[in-house]
Amino acid sequence: MSRSILDLLKERSGESFSLHEQYLNAQMVRVLKTIGFDRQYVRAMGPYLYDDQGDRYLDLLSGFGVFAVGRNHPTVVRALREVMEAELPGLVQMDVSLLSGLFAERFLATVPGALEKAFFANSGSEAVEAAIKFARYATARPGIVYCDHAFHGLTLGSLSVNGEDIFREGFGPLLPDTHRVPFGDLEALERVLASHEIAAFIVEPIQGHGVNVPDASYLSEAARLCRAHGALFVADEIQTGVGRTGRFWAIEHWGVEPDMLLAAKALSGGFVPIGAVALRKSVFDAVFSSMVRAPIHGSTFSKNNLAMAAGIATLEVIEQENLVANAAKIGEAILDDLRAMVDRYSFMKEVRGLGLMQAIEFAPPDRLKHRAAWKLLDSAQKGLFAQLVTVPLFKRHHILSQTAGHDLAVVKFLPPLNIDDSDRQWIARAVDDVIADTEKVGGAIWDLGRNLAGAALRSRTRR
Numbered sequence: 001m002s003r004s005i006l007d008l009l010k011e012r013s014g015e016s017f018s019l020h021e022q023y024l025n026a027q028m029v030r031v032l033k034t035i036g037f038d039r040q041y042v043r044a045m046g047p048y049l050y051d052d053q054g055d056r057y058l059d060l061l062s063g064f065g066v067f068a069v070g071r072n073h074p075t076v077v078r079a080l081r082e083v084m085e086a087e088l089p090g091l092v093q094m095d096v097s098l099l100s101g102l103f104a105e106r107f108l109a110t111v112p113g114a115l116e117k118a119f120f121a122n123s124g125s126e127a128v129e130a131a132i133k134f135a136r137y138a139t140a141r142p143g144i145v146y147c148d149h150a151f152h153g154l155t156l157g158s159l160s161v162n163g164e165d166i167f168r169e170g171f172g173p174l175l176p177d178t179h180r181v182p183f184g185d186l187e188a189l190e191r192v193l194a195s196h197e198i199a200a201f202i203v204e205p206i207q208g209h210g211v212n213v214p215d216a217s218y219l220s221e222a223a224r225l226c227r228a229h230g231a232l233f234v235a236d237e238i239q240t241g242v243g244r245t246g247r248f249w250a251i252e253h254w255g256v257e258p259d260m261l262l263a264a265k266a267l268s269g270g271f272v273p274i275g276a277v278a279l280r281k282s283v284f285d286a287v288f289s290s291m292v293r294a295p296i297h298g299s300t301f302s303k304n305n306l307a308m309a310a311g312i313a314t315l316e317v318i319e320q321e322n323l324v325a326n327a328a329k330i331g332e333a334i335l336d337d338l339r340a341m342v343d344r345y346s347f348m349k350e351v352r353g354l355g356l357m358q359a360i361e362f363a364p365p366d367r368l369k370h371r372a373a374w375k376l377l378d379s380a381q382k383g384l385f386a387q388l389v390t391v392p393l394f395k396r397h398h399i400l401s402q403t404a405g406h407d408l409a410v411v412k413f414l415p416p417l418n419i420d421d422s423d424r425q426w427i428a429r430a431v432d433d434v435i436a437d438t439e440k441v442g443g444a445i446w447d448l449g450r451n452l453a454g455a456a457l458r459s460r461t462r463r
């Protein structure tokens with residue numbers, strides 16, 4: 001190259017929004033500008049982002065859970081540099097690489113139960129696609145069961161088991177023989193399984209959209225029903241796994257052993273796309289049953305050396321820095337802080353989650369003035385109240401968070417697993433301050449609400 005990437009970034013600094021408007025997703029730029037999230041970030045380290053004004057932000061999105069070990073962790077950076085400088089023979093294809101074997105060994109040592117084989121992909125969606133194919137072939141059945149409000153990805157197969165209609169609308173027809181059941185409803189699940197046409201039930205141990213935590217017996221009973229009816233139980237741990245909930249895998253909270261476990265996001269420290277399926281040997285061997293079938297499913301870049309090295313380094317960081325224990329300890333402390341606010345504030349309905357996967361749900365209160373203000377926002381866009389929390393958290397307190405799903409009055413936190421007690425206090429002070437302001441109907445924060453409602457109504461008119 002005639003100039004370095006850093007020189008190019010410096011030369012074109014400040015153009016990110018205009019470039020995205022012209023060449024990429026202009027609607028995303030409109031969203032960011034409407035809610036005031038249009039910052040120019042120039043540096044990141046651990047749980048923090050830094051903008052071009054030198055302001056520091058606490059990132060409670062962590063790239064939708066990707067940066068479990070924080071951004072730019074030096075151990076992962078060092079591993080990637082070593083691989084790039086070693087001139088290794090990557091992606092030979094008619095070969096098997098040592099790094100992918102080593103990562104498979106490390107990865108499988110973390111998973112619960114008798115999952116003895118690994119399949120690597122490039123993303124969570126690819127892992128879901130693989131699981132659908134493996135389940136259908138291994139059982140010789142077509143059906144896949146999934147839950148309301150589930151999120152399993154946006155490629156065609158994963159979209160077919162996505163329980164959020166906004167993502168599905170207009171992309172059909174999707175895969176046939178998929179069946180939706182309510183999350184937590186064992187009777188509905190058993191009715192579908194009783195057809196004996198179901199290959200697998202795919203479920204998030206905690207639903208990412210809404211941060212819905214199941215009842216104590218739901219997942220173990222669901223796994224038992226699957227085995228009773230000859231279906232596979234697939235745990236989608238793409239967001240919940242790799243220490244997020246205070247156990248390495250969320251399914252461990254309920255003592256459940258899946259037939260397949262899906263991982264991605266945090267698995268590579270946020271540097272290289274990666275997805276993984278851990279599965280029973282009997283399922284794997286059914287699919288890859290002969291030399292002729294050795295290449296029957298795969299992905300060109302799936303076992304690339306950078307991804308494998310990043311995965312090994314990330315697992316090392318999580319173990320050496322005790323990040324799973326930290327997620328449990330700090331996560332529970334944050335949940336305690338937030339739960340103590342519920343009785344003080346009329347709009348707060350519930351705080352829920354496990355470890356560092358957390359949600360605050362809001363609901364219209366009994367007080368007439370507050371209920372009327374809520375209704376005004378909801379008439380413009382269902383769930384809009386949550387933005388009255390996320391926007392001032394960001395603008396006033398430099399905390400980046402998100403709503404937990406379309407049309408949900410739920411704010412969601414997915415912090416990096418290496419946040420500390422000072423970060424916990426930062427979160428508690430900020431949330432307390434912002435929610436206290438929502439009680440002052442007619443105050444400045446409700447001016448924000450009227451502006452957001454107006455923007456939502458204008459967007460609806462354009463559609």
